[in-house]
Amino acid sequence: MTDQAYNFAYLDEQTKRMIRRALLKALAIPGYQVPFASREMPMPYGWGTGGVQVTAACLTPEDRLKVIDQGADDTTNAVSIRRFFQRTAGVETTERTTDATVIQTRHRIPEQPLAEGQILVYQVPIPEPLRFLEPRETETRKMHELEEYGLMHVKLYEDIARHGEIATAYAYPVRVEGRYVMDPSPIPKFDNPKLAGNPAIQLFGAGREARIHAVPPYSDVVSLDFEDHPFAASKADHECDLCGSAGSYLDEVITDDRGTRMFVCSDTDFCASRQAQGHRGRLSPQGATP
Amino acid sequence: MNAILTGGFADPSTQSAHAFRALLEAMARPGRIFTVAGAQPPAPISVAAGVALLTLTDSTTPLHLAGDADCEALRGWIGFHTGAPLVPAEQAQFALGGWEALQPVTRFRTGEPSYPDRSATLIVELDRLEPEGARLTGPGIQTEARLSLPETAAFRANRALFPLGFDCILTCGARLAALPRSTTVEDA
Structure with a gap:
C-alpha cells in the first residue's frame, strides 16, 4: 500500500526531473560521472542514498523491484530499501532475478544473466576511481579531461611489485568504451566481466558524493591490466x-x-x-x- | 487560451515515470523507437516532443524554440506547464524544432572538456521516423541499428567531438528515438 503522504516513489517531481536529466547525460557519455543535486534521504549516507534516488527516478508503478545487498535479498540494507519502495511507490517486489524489472544492488551483479528491459542500479560509495591516488577533485577532473590515467596503471604495477599479482580484488577499475576510467563500485572483480556487453541498462548512483554514471547496454567495458599480467576474475x-x-x-x-x-x-x-x-x-x- | 491550460499530464508522477522510462530506454539503445503518451501540446508540436518537454524541462532548464516551434501558443503552453525560460540557442540546455530550423546545430552547447554533461539536448521534430536508412553503431547497440535521419554529416561531426557534443531526442507523432553523441552514424 502506498503511503499517500508521499509523492510516488518518495521524491518530488522537480527532483526526479533533475535526476532524470543527469541519467540521460550519463548514458550519452558512458563512464563519465555526472554531478547531480543529491538530496537527503530518510536513511544515512552509506546506506544506498544514491542508488535509492536513481531507483526512485526510474520506477514506474508496474515495476517489480529486487534489492540485493552483497548478493543477498534478506540482509538489513536490502530489506529496508525494499520496504521503503513498497511503502512509497507501492511497487511489487520480488527476490527472483529473472522476474525483476529494476534491481538495486549493493556490491554484486546477480549470477543469473540479465536481459533487455531490466535496469541494474548500483549503490556507489566513492565514484571516483582516482580518489585514493589523488584526493583533489580539481585534479581528478583534469585527469579525466586529459585521459591521464597513468597513475592508475602505476597503482596496479605497485600491486604486482609488492604481491606478484594485481591484488585489487574489488572496485577493480575499468575503462568504458575506450574513454573514461570508471570505478564499477565495490563489486568483486569476479563480477567485472558481466559489466561488458550486458543487455541490461546499468546505472550507478553515489548519494554522498552526488555523482551519477552509467554503462549503456552492450558496451565495451575493459578491466585495466598488463599484457604480461592479464586481468583474471577470481x-x-x-x-x-x-x-x-x-x-x-x-x-x-x-x-x-x-x-x-x-x-x-x-x-x-x-x-x-x-x-x-x-x-x-x-x-x-x-x-x-x- | 484553453489550448494553453490543457494538454499537460493529468497524473504527473506516473505519466512522467512512464515517459522517462521510454526516454531512458531510447537514450540507452540509440535508434530504437518507443511510443509515448500523455501530452497534447498545441500545433505544430508532436505528442512525443510535448512528453519530452513535460518530463525533462522545468524552470531550471533554459529552452530554445526554433522555427515553427517558436509560436505564441507553444510559448504560453511551455510557460504554464513547465516554466522553462526561453533563451537564444547558444544558452539553451534544451532546444526544440525541426532539423532545418535548428541549423546550424554547431551553435548549441557541447559541454566543457571537464564537464561534458553541460551540453544541449536537441528535441528534433521529424516528419518521418523509421528503423531504416543511416547505420548506427556504438554503445547501447548490439550489432547495428538503422534510423531515418535527416542527414548524417552533422552527427558524424558531433561524434568526432566526443566526449563533448549535443544529444538528440528525435520525435515524430507519438514516437521517439534518441541519438546520443556516442553513436557512430554512417550513410546507408
Whole structure:
C-alpha cells in the first residue's frame, strides 16, 4: 500500500526531473560521472542514498523491484530499501532475478544473466576511481579531461611489485568504451566481466558524493591490466556447500571457534533456485527433499 | 487560451515515470523507437516532443524554440506547464524544432572538456521516423541499428567531438528515438 503522504516513489517531481536529466547525460557519455543535486534521504549516507534516488527516478508503478545487498535479498540494507519502495511507490517486489524489472544492488551483479528491459542500479560509495591516488577533485577532473590515467596503471604495477599479482580484488577499475576510467563500485572483480556487453541498462548512483554514471547496454567495458599480467576474475577456489555450484561467487562463513568454515553462494536467489532444482552441496541436509 | 491550460499530464508522477522510462530506454539503445503518451501540446508540436518537454524541462532548464516551434501558443503552453525560460540557442540546455530550423546545430552547447554533461539536448521534430536508412553503431547497440535521419554529416561531426557534443531526442507523432553523441552514424 502506498503511503499517500508521499509523492510516488518518495521524491518530488522537480527532483526526479533533475535526476532524470543527469541519467540521460550519463548514458550519452558512458563512464563519465555526472554531478547531480543529491538530496537527503530518510536513511544515512552509506546506506544506498544514491542508488535509492536513481531507483526512485526510474520506477514506474508496474515495476517489480529486487534489492540485493552483497548478493543477498534478506540482509538489513536490502530489506529496508525494499520496504521503503513498497511503502512509497507501492511497487511489487520480488527476490527472483529473472522476474525483476529494476534491481538495486549493493556490491554484486546477480549470477543469473540479465536481459533487455531490466535496469541494474548500483549503490556507489566513492565514484571516483582516482580518489585514493589523488584526493583533489580539481585534479581528478583534469585527469579525466586529459585521459591521464597513468597513475592508475602505476597503482596496479605497485600491486604486482609488492604481491606478484594485481591484488585489487574489488572496485577493480575499468575503462568504458575506450574513454573514461570508471570505478564499477565495490563489486568483486569476479563480477567485472558481466559489466561488458550486458543487455541490461546499468546505472550507478553515489548519494554522498552526488555523482551519477552509467554503462549503456552492450558496451565495451575493459578491466585495466598488463599484457604480461592479464586481468583474471577470481573467486574462492571451492564449490558452494549448499548448492554445489562451482561457478558462482562465494562467501566464506566461519561456523565455530575452531576454524571450521563453509563456502556459500553470495547470490541467495541463485543458490535457492539451484537447491530447488535438486542441486546439493557438501553440507546440504542429508535426505532433505527440495 | 484553453489550448494553453490543457494538454499537460493529468497524473504527473506516473505519466512522467512512464515517459522517462521510454526516454531512458531510447537514450540507452540509440535508434530504437518507443511510443509515448500523455501530452497534447498545441500545433505544430508532436505528442512525443510535448512528453519530452513535460518530463525533462522545468524552470531550471533554459529552452530554445526554433522555427515553427517558436509560436505564441507553444510559448504560453511551455510557460504554464513547465516554466522553462526561453533563451537564444547558444544558452539553451534544451532546444526544440525541426532539423532545418535548428541549423546550424554547431551553435548549441557541447559541454566543457571537464564537464561534458553541460551540453544541449536537441528535441528534433521529424516528419518521418523509421528503423531504416543511416547505420548506427556504438554503445547501447548490439550489432547495428538503422534510423531515418535527416542527414548524417552533422552527427558524424558531433561524434568526432566526443566526449563533448549535443544529444538528440528525435520525435515524430507519438514516437521517439534518441541519438546520443556516442553513436557512430554512417550513410546507408
